[in-house]
Amino acid sequence: MKKKSLLLFTMLTAFVIAVVSLSTLVFANSQSNVAEGDQVFTIPMNAYCDTSHIANLSINITNLSSENANVTLKLFKKDGSQQTTAGSSYNGIESAITPGTPISIGSNTTENYRIAFGGGVNNCSDRVYYGSISSSTNSQLLAGGWVDSTIGNATLLINNGQPWDSVGSNESTPTPTPSPTSRPQIDACSLTTYSLIEPMTGDSDEYGTATSSSYDNTHNSRAFAAFDNGCGAFSTAAGNKTGWLQYEFNVEKRVNSYSILMKNNDPANAYAQSPNSWVFEAYDNQAQKWVALDTQSNVTLWTTDSPNTYSFSNTTAYNKYRLNFKGNNGGAVITVAEVGMMGY
Numbered sequence: 001m002k003k004k005s006l007l008l009f010t011m012l013t014a015f016v017i018a019v020v021s022l023s024t025l026v027f028a029n030s031q032s033n034v035a036e037g038d039q040v041f042t043i044p045m046n047a048y049c050d051t052s053h054i055a056n057l058s059i060n061i062t063n064l065s066s067e068n069a070n071v072t073l074k075l076f077k078k079d080g081s082q083q084t085t086a087g088s089s090y091n092g093i094e095s096a097i098t099p100g101t102p103i104s105i106g107s108n109t110t111e112n113y114r115i116a117f118g119g120g121v122n123n124c125s126d127r128v129y130y131g132s133i134s135s136s137t138n139s140q141l142l143a144g145g146w147v148d149s150t151i152g153n154a155t156l157l158i159n160n161g162q163p164w165d166s167v168g169s170n171e172s173t174p175t176p177t178p179s180p181t182s183r184p185q186i187d188a189c190s191l192t193t194y195s196l197i198e199p200m201t202g203d204s205d206e207y208g209t210a211t212s213s214s215y216d217n218t219h220n221s222r223a224f225a226a227f228d229n230g231c232g233a234f235s236t237a238a239g240n241k242t243g244w245l246q247y248e249f250n251v252e253k254r255v256n257s258y259s260i261l262m263k264n265n266d267p268a269n270a271y272a273q274s275p276n277s278w279v280f281e282a283y284d285n286q287a288q289k290w291v292a293l294d295t296q297s298n299v300t301l302w303t304t305d306s307p308n309t310y311s312f313s314n315t316t317a318y319n320k321y322r323l324n325f326k327g328n329n330g331g332a333v334i335t336v337a338e339v340g341m342m343g344y
Contacts, residue, residue, distance in 0.1 A: 033076055038132040039164055043075075044147050044154040049117050049124035054206070054251045058093055058114045059145035059156065061133060063105040064163055069139035073113060075099045075128040083128050087115045090198050090207070102136065119206040119250040133158070135166035195340030196253050199229030208250050212236070213243035216333065226339045233263040235273070235335040236325075243334060246322035247341065255282070255321055257311040258294075259340040264304035272331035274302045275323070280310070283320035290322075300329060307340065314343070 034040050049055050063069040075083045087095030097103055097113035105111050117127045133143055142163040145156035198207040203224045210223035214237035221235035226245055236243045258280055263270040280294040294312045302308065321341060328334045 033074070033080060033082070034132045035134065037167060038074075038134045039141070039143070039159055039166070040130065040132045041143075041156065041158040042130050043128055043156060045117075045127045045129050048149060049127060051119060052250065053149070054116050054118040055127065055147060055149035056090075056114065056116045057128070057145065057147055057156075058112065059097075059131075060110050060112045060143065061097070061105060062110040062142040063107060064140040064142055065138075066107050067137070067139075068107065069105045069141065069166075070102050070136045070168070071105050071111075071139070071141065072102045072134050072136075073097050073099050073131065074134075075131040077126060078129050083126055085115060085123075085126065087113045090114060090116075091196060099131075116206060133166075135168045137166075137168040139166045139168065140164070141166055195259070196249070196255065196343060197227050197247055197339075197341055200224040200227045206250070209248045210246065211248070212245045214240050221335070226336050229338075231265055231337055233265070233335045233337045234339075236333045238333060240333060241328050241331070242325055244322045244324045245336070245339065246320060247339070249319045249321075252317035252319045253341070253343060254314060254317040255293075255341045255343040256314045257309060257342045258321075258323075259307035259309045259338075259342070260323070260336050261307040261338040262302040262304060263335040263337050265337075266335075269331055270304070270335070271302055272329050273333055273335040274329055274331075275299065275325050275327070275334050275336065276329045277326040279324045279326070280312075281322050281324055282314075282316070282318035283322075284316075284318070290324075291318075293321075297326075307338070 043057065045055060045057070059073065061071055061073065063071070077083055082100055084098065084100040086098045089095045093114045094112050095114040096111050099113065103111060118124050133141065135141065140163050143158040144161060145158070147154045147156060198205065200210060201224075203210050203222060210227055212223040212234065215222045216235035216237055218238075219235065221233055223234060223245060225232050226234035227247060234245060260275070262274045276299055277297040279292050281290040281292055283289075284291050293314055294310050296310060299308070323339065325334050
């Protein structure tokens with residue numbers, strides 16, 4: 001009896017060891033997306049996302065150390081694959097970080113990453129659901145962020161909002177990642193520092209669409225020229241002293257002020273071509289009609305140094321806004337260098 005019990009015990013022990021060894025082997029051969037010491041966090045990206053719904057992700061990382069920190073942000077899609085798309089700056093939110101690429105962050109300095117999913121770029125399948133932050137240098141880091149979507153906002157907590165010490169390997173010093181350059185550069189006519197409209201390079205992008213009742217095809221002064229962050233002007237077609245200029249956001253925005261900068265590269269005609277009377281309107285999708293938010297008439301004070309800005313009360317978010325021009329100051333067409341829309 002004792003021999004049978006001993007034999008059974010020996011066989012059971014061998015089986016347990018075999019199972020443990022197999023489990024260890026499987027674990028060792030599986031590859032994790034994160035390494036020991038990485039600060040891992042989840043991203044609340046379970047939001048509406050399609051051509052008419054955009055989800056914005058913004059992450060900021062601060063180096064609280066006295067020396068530069070070589071930091072890597074990694075972001076992962078639903079299937080666990082890594083997302084390495086460079087972000088884009090928008091409406092005062094800078095984006096210098098590229099996921100998966102190390103960046104050198106100066107002492108007591110913050111760097112940001114921002115990306116939008118959905119809208120015209122049709123990249124909903126690239127949405128990210130978790131991420132990690134690591135450093136190859138001994139650093140104290142602080143990070144956080146948010147997700148802004150059609151169904152609401154969510155705070156992105158990393159380490160419960162508290163700093164953490166990252167023990168790095170000091171293997172290398174990566175070259176700082178430059179800011180994306182896909183957007184137009186700021187110049188003397190820029191309103192991008194406070195406008196809700198992302199600077200455009202064409203009539204449509206992932207943030208919205210610019211249209212007009214007419215434009216000057218000879219000089220290629222299309223609608224987006226009023227939103228391109230530059231001095232090239234929008235112009236109605238020859239002989240059109242009335243008309244409209246529209247911007248349609250892909251996500252509804254509550255606009256409560258706007259700015260118009262006159263054309264500044266044609267001194268002989270700029271004033272005469274500047275608008276004199278207009279209505280700033282929003283389109284009510286439910287009522288299927290345009291709603292007047294602000295009306296201006298007999299506007300004769302224009303300068304190339306600063307835009308004319310007009311404020312009004314508005315408690316409703318719309319996605320279509322337009323300037324409905326009723327006349328100018330005597331020119332053959334209506335021209336404006338830039339138009340900005342402010343609010344939230």
